[in-house]
Amino acid sequence: MTSESPSPQPAPGRRSFLRGVAGGVAGGVVAGGAAGAAAGYAAHRPTANPEAEANAAIVTGTAPAVPFHGKYQAGILPHPQRATAVVSFTATAASRAELTDLFQTVTDRSRFLTAGGTPPAVGIGGPPADSGVLGPTVVPDGLTVTFGVGATLFDDRYGLAALKPAHLTPMKPFPNDDLDPAQTDGDLILQLSAGNADTVLHGLRDIAKNTRGGMQANWRIDGFASPARPTGTVPRNLMGFMDGISNPSVTSAAEMDSLVWVQPGAAGEPAWTAGGSYLVVRLIRMLVEFWDRVDIGEQETMFGRRKDSGYPLDATGIYATPDYSADPTGDIIPLTAHMRLANPRTAQSTSSRILRRAYNYDRGLDEVGDLDMGLVFTCFQQNIKRQFEAVQTRLIDEPLVDYISPFGGGYFLALPGVTGPSDYFGRGLLA
């Protein structure tokens, strides 16, 4: 079946907050085709020039579908895509049954949006089923939808307290934070990432439209990942430094099992969390005007890397491993350098590594006319305390704190993947 002659699938059963016109047509997308999605290319770097291929697909908006079904959610391991939206919601579903409907609706919509296809015709029975932002046929554009739950969902509203993930708490404020409660935490988190911003916004509108009664948006931030400049290097943050060079290997199942995926049993985690991963979101304003008045030597010693090349100060090569044992007093890479504190590369620090997935954000101007931009820091891990909080504790009072201001975000558990057409987000939690 081609995208021009799809046949509508039966609309899902009506739910309390699922529109009658919801549903859609799975188009003829070559899921997981030769090159995989843009996200797929990136996840498996380096291979035979996948980047050029992915870039071309992004420019034309034709990145293939990222398979939605799987043991793990598809949006966790890939490198950041060009566009993302991170949205926190308050669950407004009136009961456990309505909450289950909500999770099923988010699943149904995500399944359709990530595959693409033609929205159903409604005739004269209502307004169009789709916003039309992506044209008459919804294209996948590498869209991934990552759905997670926050600690507050496990309060007394839905009877879920006994099933709370062992390490899920409200976000801990660190000494240099300036957290705005209106932009912190939430019952639910949704992250949509794709090759282009229109795809992300289309997906967000579609999911919001179909879940009106079940959840209300709480805070939102949009992000973007820059192309690697120069080509073949690593994308930069808005301080001009390459970001996320040192990460666990997403192609190593052993590393992912020990660092990213929740392992129930061992750590007192409820069984339903298997295949999930803790997501930490930190919204970090960068005081870029101030930063741009700082000389290059000071900038580089704060990070521990060269700004132009991304090389560690003691090495030649982006991915070269800094040799801290040869520099015990920090003469070359200061002991307080961001990268040295974040990952001291000791035997003890190995288990605190996180899968770092940061995006840049730009929100225009603040109330006094300064540029409001920074980092949508997201990371995935098995255990927030052992990983993110350990890293962040080492970073307390690092020199960089003068130039940044963390103001929001939250702790969440990204749910286990949706394994097939009859599965849905959080089935193990809600069923």
Place this chain on the structure above:
Amino acid sequence: MRTRQLLARTASTIASATLVAAVAACGASGSSRPSNMITVSDSQCGSTWHVAKPGWNTFQINNQGVNGAEVDLTDPANGAIYAEVENIGPGTVTPMSLDVGSGKYEFLCLFSDSSPMTGPAVTVAGDVKGTPAIAPITYNELIPLAKEYQADLEAGIKVLASETDTLKAAVASGNLTAAKSDWLTAHLQYETLGDAYGAFGNYDTEIDGRADAVGVTSAQWTGFYRLEYGLWHGQSAAELTAVARTLDSDVHALLAWWPSQQITLSDLGRRAHEQIENALEFQLTGHDDYGSGTTLASTVASIQASRTLLNLLHPLLAARYSGLQQVYTDLDNLQARLEKEHLPSGWWVPVSSLPTQTREQIDAACDQALTDLAPVASITEPRNAAHDF
């Protein structure tokens, strides 16, 4: 002329047959060629046509006439409409897409300057579900409802006029505590009438206009909100007497004007959801709170206005919209949630004082009602049905 039309028809038939063959040969591949060209003009409404197979079909409506056209795909048994394309300019080709299920189909062509026509009927065999057909609601069906609506509102405006009389007297007497209470009574009565979608024309600006365009200090600003601003910002009775008098006289002018108004029939369905859309935009955001903190009460009044229209349309909607009962449930849920913020004193919790979670619950209930209300306007848009001719 006749010869040309015949030729055109023949050509169209051949082209269509060729394409069908091509489609069959390559297994319904995604050819972008017009495999289902439906040519319409003031002398034809699609010649021979057929459905290659059930499922997603796109017909290319080719308007060869000299006038604009509306083309519907209908069920010849009862005139119910599967798909509709409006405003097809002469000389243009416009796609009509739908999921074709088992049933009977015929095109209905409506031209601005000539009589409606139907084309040949086509039967799709089997037991395949497709886009459902909905029986059109005709102008004739809506006219008596519009008259009833007009009479209902006239009665409501009469009540309002007596309430603004009382309000005017309270302000003039200097009893501003009574005036506040009278203001709320009268304002909610006005909101219950449902001023959405320009029902009251310029009278709405005079009676219930916002300060947005002119500013709160402008002498041009009149009406309920102007009076609310004064009553809740310490303005004196002397200062407000003229404001209350103008409001009252504007309401009486509305009462005199209203019976002469012709209701636009398509507005009946639109207003049913516009009441709530307006409440979401201006009341639930607190935008229209000029001091009394009663925008939640105004939302309750808007629900009443929406219900008035739904009840009126109910006989027409019941068989056409399966979500209608849900709409009533949604409105009940929203109202029940709002009533929790109604204080024993008779006043209301201002939106600006609502805890975030409460505001989100109210917004969720309102959003859900709006989502389920949205089809009402599409379904109740007045249409000429095939069986009318």
